[in-house]
Amino acid sequence: MQDASARYGGEAPLFSIIIPLEYHRGQWEQSWLGWISQTVDKSLYEIILVVPPDFVARDELKALAGEQARLEFTASDHDIGLCAFGATKARGLYLFFTESHCRPEPDVIELCIRATDAHPDWVAFSCRSVPICHNRLSEAEAAMYQADIEFGMRQHPWRKVLDQCFVTRRDVYWECGGLREELGHFAEWVLAAAYHAKGYAIGYLEEARFHHYYIGEIGELKAFTLDFVEGEIRYLGEARRDPGSELLEVPVEWVEWVGFDVSLASAALNALVHYSLKGRGWKRPDEKLRAFWRWGALALCGDRLVRVAARLAAMQAHLCLSALTVIGSSEAIARWMRRYIASLIHLQRLECIRRMRGHAGPAARFLGDRVLGQAGFHGLESSAGHVFRWSEPQAAVRILGRAGRNTVLVRSPALRAPLREIGAHFYLDGVRIDPSAIAIGPDSYTMGLDLPPSGIAILAWSCPVMTGIDDPRRLGLSVASIEVSRDAGASSQP
Template structure:
């Protein structure tokens, strides 16, 4: 295979997780209708690949074998890309095989769509049991949404073709992010103005294994990459497009120190407030805060584990005796429960590390508990607090003014009825000003340190919203002076 001219395509096939289909994949590539000089095949071999003898005998001189210590599909693809000679990289998986005209159709698409920097092909599911049918139905719906509806999530590693220079410009596939790397790469393409198309005529057969253990490993791989990416706090092109999981942005809700502060404020103020007594809000608020105050995130993780175990048991039973529709519903339920559990566990694993990348309401806010996810109102971003909330703030010696800016969603701030507490003690009304759509809380600190500011307020009843809503907080700023 010593071509004078480099090939047009470099087909990169990672041999990890081949599901026993790598020979079928190889035969599919050997059967292409175009001249063989137009593409090279790079088989990237992980260290634990057990059929090396059979691989060398089957491939002969028809493919290049590249050996690496990586043991993940994404890492193997990334390594193969560094060895490629083609103008276009063609990423696929070893449990997928192309129809004979795939390369031919790709050549025509490149000529017909010069605006495309890359494109994904059509994934055709191959199923062999009832669970694999439900698995294919779930993932195919997601693939179709990405390819035809979503504005940028169009990188499908089963069958993705890209100009090599654009791939390198956008940072390539990052092994440490697992299969979340596909989303990161797709976002980078979109942010840099590179269009990714969908070539539905070029068909790949994708083998669905239909095993719960494999499904669990795949979701964990994706979630680990997702949480690792957000923990890095990168701000490169495309980072703003990736939706932050609510479990990540609200992880401080399990901060036991903040939960104790919110709970203490509730004990001092909440049980005596007539508005809480009238609405029956007292005991729900009590249950909300006592758990994280005593156990941090442990109780939530145990409950998430129990829900996931129950969902798996139900799914296992339905695979044996349930209808196809019931299996599909229970699979989605199990995957949702599994992702929630895995996110909590992954976040727990990084909580002890630097979390400066976590979205905060202000630069001096170190942690915030009792807040819902980020949303927008009249073009402005904000976060609803709960009727009880607490923030850990970095202070300077002397006078500090904490300004809590609120949007006018529930009316003027001076009519809400908020009560503030500093490190467990009620703050005097004379130290609190409500003006300009914000609360200004004046505090004297003898030395540079952190403190916890907590508050309670009546619950805001929003139509059609069952959440416990307190203040619509847009920002928290801290001004320090000598006093």
């Protein structure tokens, strides 16, 4: 690669290899040997070893690295934070993020140089991850994560940042916001979404291979998923409008629980009771009983039953997986590992949302800035040119307006039937709203409502159940937004 050395030669290297020394899994020496054995001229790259405060082999590290690497010390104790800090110290045209339990093959940098010439449209690319396994649990772990990696690299439109071996132009990295330590490993998805939103292409350099050591310990799996989920929920709680934020899928747990409290469930239950007394909306008694059970349990227990059920499911999966590592087949271990991770993520999302509930700010306002909380909604979807959320047949929202008379506009695309034919009943703080106070348009309900001195009230509704084709959900109204505005003719109040 002498031509490359002449072409890129200068005071600054072409690549800055950033190696965080947290979570090295006893593999950092192998990683180091892989980097100093590269086939290209050493002037083309610099190695930055980012050392956390609890790294115990500092003397050995200094002796081994010698003059061949720069040691950067920081107070961060997370891989993402160490990478982010290393990027601030890098001088290369390209940043090369990796992990200290990953060993590169000797021709990695050589192949990366060729890729920058062969693919001028790539501002970044990820390399190929080859698993190193040492027990059956690590084999199942590798199979699970490798499938996800392959999907991201080959099929997903933008999820192509793999911190095991990710190369990016330094200027584009900073333009897209860089890695945010407080988001944990969810920061990789946020960064990838930003690249895509800004129109930057991330490639997949399959021939450049890294050997990734899978530890195969249940405790480490739990810690990693919690790190990812905490970052995910923290990011959603910020309600940022960064480029790419709209690409990140909102988990169903966030939709259902972040703005929830028992008063909303009580309002939905009240709407259900009053609506049922009219003898409307029920073709089957079992549907009615299920609705009463759902809203009654939520009104009495809040999310406790849901969290208990999630915890029991995670415990069961953990016990089965632990037993299978001793007596089970490899296929059974792989199956129960996927089940354990899925149940663990569900539980951790619920717990993280519960801890931050009440501090969500605008993040709880799924349906508009005047909606402070909600109960009884499904996830965001689109149809016939509308972006909306289906409510359940009973739903409730906490709205914020000004004391006194307000206009509340519920935008509801008429996807199931003309709105006048649906027969929805609306309630404000438990009292049915007079139908004469509701103007029904082609795709909206407009109501003139008197809000209390706090300006905060609960709007609930009940309507007949609609079941979609091949859709097990119980659907009510399609709701695009809820807007609350002061009546123009109302007198102002402090």
